[in-house]
Amino acid sequence: MMKQAMLKFSHLSNLKIFLLLLGLTPLTQQAILDLELNKIDNSLAHQLQTKGEEGLDEWMSNNQHKNIDKSGLYRAIEGVVSDQLLQKKQNTYSQKFLDTAAGSLILQQYDDQQEQIFEKELRNYLDIQYFGTLYLGSQQEDMTFIFDTGSSWLWAPTKDCKICHKSEKYDPKVSEFFEQISDEPTVVTYGTGQVRGYLSQDQVCLQKNLSSCLQEFQFLSVFETYELGGLKSDGVIGLAPSSYRSGPNLFIDELYQNGLIENRVFSFYMANDGFPQPQKEFKSRLTFGGYNASIAGKKFEDYGSPTWNELINSNYWSVQLVGARLGDKQLQMSTNIAIVDTGTSYLLMPNPDFDQLVTYFQNYLICGQDQQKNLFKCLCTEQIYQNFPNIKIQIGNNVYSFPKEKYVLPFNGTCYFMIMNMTFREGTGLWILGDNFLQSYLTIFDYDNLRVGFIGESKYEEIPKTMIEYLTYFVLGLLLVVIIFVIFQLCFNHKPKEDNDGGYKRTRSNDRPIKRETTSDASPFGQPLLTVGGTQTDRQQKLLD
Template sequence: MGNKLGSIAHFLLLFILLCSLALFTPVDGLIRIKLKKIKRNETNHIESALSMHDGDYLDAFIRKYSRRESNLGDYEDSDTVSLTDYRDAQYFGEIGIGTPPQKFTVIFDTGSANLWVPSADCFSSVSCSFHSKYKSSQSSTYKLNGKPATIQYGDGSISGYFGEDTVRVADIVVEDQMFIEAIRESDDEIFSKAKFDGILGLGFKEISVGDAIPVWENMVDQYLVKERVFSFWLSGKSEEGEGGEIVFGGVDPYHYKGMHTYVPVTKTGYWQFYMDDVLIGGESNGFCEGGCSAIIDSGTSLIAGPASVINQINLAIRATGLITDECKNFVSHFGNLGFDMVAQLFKDPKNLCSRGGICSEGGGSSSIGIRSVVDKSNRLSASVQCRACEIILGWLHKELAENQTRESLFSLGRELCTLLPSPVSESTVDCAKLSTMPIVSFKIGGKEFELSPHDYIFKVGKGSVAQCVTGFRALDIPPPGGPLWILGDAFMRRYHTIFDYDFLRVGFAEAA
C-alpha cells in the first residue's frame, strides 16, 4: 500500500512539473518577438507598443495543443520572428548583434543577401542619425574584418566595411556572421524616413557583396534549423497591429489555406522561377509565351515588370497622375514643329505630285504624258489622277496651316496625356471605382494566382484627401538578367510563401 501511495505521489509531482513546463516554456518551441504595428496618436506622433500581454500567453498555449501537423518541416523546432507593418510598405522585425546583443529593426529581404546596420562611425549621413547604431567596442564577440563594401539598391545605397559578430534572430544564435557596418547611407527618403535600421538579406550567396555568407545559409551550415526552409506570412490585418511572421526552419499551418503550389528555382541568387502568364481581366496579353522569369522579393512593396505590360495593366485600371505636364509640353512644342514641316511639304502640290510620278514633269493638270500611252481613256485617267492629287495636297496644306485644325488635334493629344500611366513614378486611380477594376492574375505552376483591386491598390490617407495608388511599377531590366518580374509585398500579402532551400523551390498558397 505504501509503495502504491509513493508511486501516486511521484506521478502527481511529475504531472505538476510537466504542467509547469507547459505553462512557462516558450510556446510551440518558438521564441516569439512580439512587435505591434506602429500607430499614430492624436498628436500625429509615432507610438510603438512592444509589450506582451497576459492574453498572448493564453492564446499561444491554446494554439500549441490544438495545432495540426505541418505539411513541411517541424514547426515546433522552428523559430519565428514577428513583423511590424508600416503602411503596407515596410515589414520589419527585431534582431540582436553582438554580446551582449544590441537590438536593431531590419527588413527581412529575399531580394538581397547581405546583412547591414548603421555603424557608430556613421557621422556624415543624415539618415544614420535617425536609427540605432552598432557599437563594436561594446561587443565581446566582435571581430574586425575591415573589407570595404557598397550596396546599390533601386532607391538608395549604403557603404561601409565588414565586421564579424554573433547575430541573434529569434532564438537562433549565428556565430561569426559577416555583416556590413554602414558608415554612409544615401539621404534618400527610403533611408531617412525608414522605420527600420538595416536590412537582413535572405537571398543566395551568389548575389552577396564581398562573398559574405548570408545569415540564412549560416543558419543551415551551423545546423541551427531542423528543416532547411523558411516561410513568410504577411498579415492583411495591419490595422489591427499584426504585421506578419517569418518562420525559420518550418511552416505554421495557421498561416495559409489549402495546398501550396511549388515551382523550382531556375537561377540561384534571387529566389527566381518561371511564370507561365500574366492575365488582365482573365485575358492573356501574350507577353509570357514560353515563360517569364520572376523573383519573389519581400523587400519590395510593389509589383514590377516590363513597361509594355505594366502600362497595359495601368491603362486597364484607368490609372492617372503621371507625367502629364511633360507630355502636354511635348504635344504643344513638337506638335507645332511637325505641323509646320508637313504644311511646308504640301506648299507646292503640283511639284510634289510630279515628283511622286502622278503628274508628268513640269506638267500641271493639263499634262497627260507621264506614260507612253495612246489610249484616250488612259490619258483621261492620268489627267484625273493628277488633278485629284493637286486638289488633295492643296487642301491638306490649307488645313495644316490653320490654327483651328491644329488646336483641335492638340486638344486631343493633351487629353491623351492625362490617361498615360507613368512608367516610373506613382500613378493614381479613383478610389470610388475599385469595384470596377479588373482582376490581375499571375499564372504560376499551372495555377492562376489572382490579385483583386484591394490587393494591388494602396490607399494613402483617409477621408476626402485619401489617394489610391497603383501597386504596379514599370521596370525594364535588359538581358541577360531581364526581362524580369518582381513580385513584392502586394503579392505576398495575398499568398503565403515557402522558401525551400533543400529542394530549391518556392511554394505559394492562399494566406490565412
C-alpha cells in the same frame, strides 16, 4: 500619421532578481519560470552552457548562494529555453537534467514539437515595410531589420555612421565578439539607396538569449547610407538563395549548420494590419525552419498543401513567369522571369508590360501619372473601383490571383495603382512580386529543394505552347517520318537478286559473251549503271572479266 504599436514587456527589476537569487524574497514556482535568461548573470549562463549541472554547482559555490534551490533555478533556465524550442546548442547541458521531475516535464514539452523552428513577429509600416528584431553583439543589442529575399547581405549602422538614415546605431566596441575583417569598404546598392561599410563579424541572435545565436556571423558594419530616408528599420538582412554578390555564408545556411533549425526553409505571412491602433498586436510572422499556416487563423485552412514552383535561377528566388491576364486581356509578356522579393513594397514590371496595363485602363477611364507620388492613377468612383478586374498571374503550372484590393488604393475619387514600372536593358527584364502580391499568401522559401511555395488561392493550368514549340514538334515529327521511310527502303527494297548458283551469272573466258535483250540500263540492284562509252553488253563483259 501612423500610430506606433507599443510592445509590452514584463521584466522583473534587477534588484528583485538579485533578491530572489539571495533567497531574501519568496521564490515561488511561477516567479522562477518568469525569470528571463538575459536578466541572469552572464557568468551563470556561460557556466550552464559549457559545464551543465557542474557549472551550476561551481557558480553557486563561487557566489555563496548555497541556499538556492538548484532544481528550481534549472527550471528557470529551462523555462526560458522552452520558449525557443530546445535548440541543439544547449542539449549538452539540458540532457543532464532529464532525470529530474522538472526535466522530464520539459522533455515532454519539447517532444510535442515536430520541428525546430523560430517564429518572429514582424512589425508592419503601412503595409509597405515589414521588419523584425535581431540582437547583435555580446551585449545583444536590439536592432530592427527588413528580412529581404532579394538580397544577401546583413548590414547594420554603427555608432560611427555620420551620414545615415534615422535609426538606432549598433556599437561594435561594446561587443566582446566583434571583429573587423576588412579595411576596404564594401558598397551594396539597392533599387533605391546604397550603403557603405566594412566586412565584419559578430554574434547575431534570433532571440535575446544564448540558445539562438550565431557566434561569428559575417555582415557589414555600415558607416554611410544614401537615399534611405524612407527606411523604417535600422538595417537589412538578406535572405536570397545565393551569396554570390556578398561572399559571406547565407543566414539560413548558418542557422542550419549551427543546429538551430532542422530544415533550410523559411516562410512569410504578411498581414494587412499596417494601420494599427495603440497596443495592437502585429499578426505578420517570419518563421525559420518551416511554415505554419495556422498563424493566419482560418485564412488558409481551405487551401491544403502549398503549390510549389521550381527556381529557374538560384541567384534569386526567381520562378518561371508564364503569363498574366487583366480581366479578359492577355498581356503579351516581355519576360518569363519573376522574382519573389519581400524587400520590395509593390509589384514591379518592365515598361512594355506596364504600358499594356496603362492602355487597358486608359481605354475606359481618365488616367495619368502622379508626378509627386510617382504612381499611375485614374479618376474613379466607388462603383468603378468595384468593377476593377483581378490580375491573374501564371507561374509555371499555377495561376495566382492578384485582387484589386492589393493593387489599387481608392482615395478621394482617385484610384492609385500600387504597380510600378522599371526600365531594363533589352532582354534583361523581369517582374518583381513584392509585398502587396505576397499579402494574399503564406509564402514558403525552400532552400533545400530550391523552390518557392504559396498557400492561398490558385488553380492548375497547363503552360501554353509557343509557336516555336509547335514548329519544333512539326520538324521533329517530319524528321521521324523520313527516318522511318529510309529504314523501310533499306530493309525491304535493296536486297540483291541471286541466281540458283548463289551468285551472279558468269561466263568462261573462252565463252562468247552472254547477250541479253534489255530495254533499260538497270543494275542488279535496281539502279542504272553509270556509263562512259560502249554497249551495255560490252560493259557487263568487262566487269565480269
